[in-house]
Amino acid sequence: MKLTSKTIEQLLTEHDLLISKPDIDLTFDFLHYDTRQVKKNTLFVVKGAFRIEYLQSATGITGLITADLLAVDIPQWQVTDVQKALSILSMAFFDDPQNLLWIGAFTGTKGKTTAAYMAYNILKDATQNHTALFSTVDRITGPKPADKKKSDLTTPESYELFKDMRRAVDNGMTHLIMEVSSQAYLKQRVYGLRYNVGAFLNISPDHIGPNEHPTFQDYLAHKMMLFDHSDQVIINAQTDHLADIIAHARQTHDKIYTYSTTGNGGHYTYVSKESAIHESRLVVAPSDLEELTGNYRLNLPGDFNESNAMAALIMSSFAGAKHKSMVHGLDVVFIPGRMLSLPIAGHGVAFVDYAHNYASMHALLSFAQTQYPEGRVLVVIGSPGNKGVSRRADFGKVVSELADVVYLTADDPQYESPLAIAKEIAQNITNENLEVHFEMDRIQAINAAIKEAGESDIVIVAGKGEDPYQKINGIDEPYIGDYAVVKNYQD
Structure with missing residues (x-):
């Protein structure tokens, strides 16, 4: 829809955001935050690392939303x-589609x-493909192949x-399932958005670093904003920091729905x-949700995925899904880049x-250790540059605990040296018996790990899944994907 001066003033005032406004009556045909995307008669939102020179190359900007007058x-x-x-102007510009989902x-x-x-x-089946x-991994806004695209962020810009x-509403969608990251709240990408159901799966240290959350407490606080x-x-009910999470x-909420394996405190339980x-x-x-009761086959390995399935079952039941759709949805679920296995002759799986x-x-x-108790676990792993710095110590810790061989390599190094990142991971390796290799060419690292693996071994290639690029110096460099x-x- 078009945005008028009156609408803009009203929305900004309602949310206590307005400092000053122009004394003018305008109507805008377009809204954006990237000068490369503007059209004729655009209301432009000045955000991020913006330079005033950007305006000189943009044609069509007739109004500005800004923190500092330019x-x-x-x-x-x-x-x-x-x-x-x-966020609130985007809602209005796209005619409040969230209210129709x-x-x-x-x-x-x-x-x-x-x-x-x-x-x-589950809901795709329950709604006849209107979810x-x-x-x-993906953003799916409709039933056609053209309605599916690769995601660039867990939760996109507002x-x-x-x-x-x-797009989803215009394509006839009635339901939406989405991920909400802590960054979405930290960066106000979901400001003003409300959900019918919010599910909290678990919490452990992550996304802590100079450009992300300063502390674990800040990370947890932003995760819990979903409840609000x-x-x-x-x-x-089996997550860490449960008492703090429940208290928040x-x-x-007077009523909180919890789940767990049988005997571990959840209102809804599974075995x-x-x-x-x-x-x-x-x-x-x-339980009191009769549609949940019964047996399920999950088209994914690992008992850790069963906990995720339980959360999905409860959420879909709140959306009105019936047991038949629940059984079908879990039986056919496939996640690109997640737990893809491939046996390799002479080199295990x-x-x-x-x-x-x-x-x-x-x-x-x-899970790999339980499935292949007689073999070795070989891991290929790296850590992204310029984000999630705390992961580097974590990766050193986890391979020390559970791996026999590790190949440290590149994984979206961005503006950092992949070797320097790998060395940071290595500094946190405490298992003297762990065999450590450095190979910054990711394809070579994967091939070397497979070549070293024996018939009873398992090779874990972690981090990128089927991502078609490596992020290097601000550029998405093409990559064929780990799978x-x-x-x-080939030997």
Whole structure:
């Protein structure tokens, strides 16, 4: 929709964001925050590392939303927080699509993408393919191939978020499953957005560094903000810091829905029956949600995925899904880049997984050990540059605990030296018996690990999954993806 001066003033005032406004009556045809994307008669939001020179090369900007008044002859609305302003103005510009969707959201250190795909598959069946998905891997806004695109962020910038919600609504979608990261709240990408259901999966240190959360307490605080904006909340009763999480949820909710394995405190419980290399099976105990009760086959290995399945089952039941759709959704679920396995003649089995923090790596390696108790665990891993600095120590710790051989390599090094990052990981390795290799060419590192593996061994290639690029010096350099490297291996 068009944005008028009156609408802009009203929205900014309602959210206590307006500092000053121009004395002018305008109507804008377009909204954006990137000067390369502006059109004729655009209201432009000045955010991030903006330089005034950018305006000189942009044609069509007729109004500005800015934290600091600029020395340009353009009407300006000065605000206290441009990120919040961008979010509420984006909602209005795209005609409030969030109000036309049932929205379920997952947060947690690990498992967000897996749980989101599970709930998406269940509701896709329950709604006859009228469910959208916003995940770390894909954003799906409709039933056609053209409605699916690769995600660049777990939770996109608010403008892109509401733009894709509008696409989903226009495509006839009635439900949306999405991941919500701590960064989404830190950067105000979801400011003003409310969810029908918010699920908290787990918490462990992650995203702590100079450009992210300064402390674990800050990280946890931003994760828990999901409760403040959800009508119903679901919490894993087996998560760390449960007392703090429950206490925060009770500030805004009288009723809290918890889940766990049987005997571990959850209102809804399940028993793990089988955890094989290509699937797992669980039984959900009878409860007041009758649709949940019964046996499920999960088209993913690892008992750690069963906990994610339980959260997805509860959320989808709140959306009205029936037992038949729940069984079907879990039976067919597939997550690109997650727990992809490939046996390699003479070299055991290789697993490709997006695991990229201590919690997910620990779960993955522990599962590998249970499946191949007689063999060695060989790991190929790196850590991103310019973000998540705390992960480097965590990776050193987890390979020390659970790996026999590690190949340290590049993983989206950005503006840092991949070798320097690898050495930081190595500095935190405490297991003297762990065999450590440095190979910054990721393809060569994967091939070397497979070549070293014997028939009873397992190779874990962690971090990138099927990502088609490496982030190097601000450029997305093409990359065939870890699974393709494994598949193409030849002795």
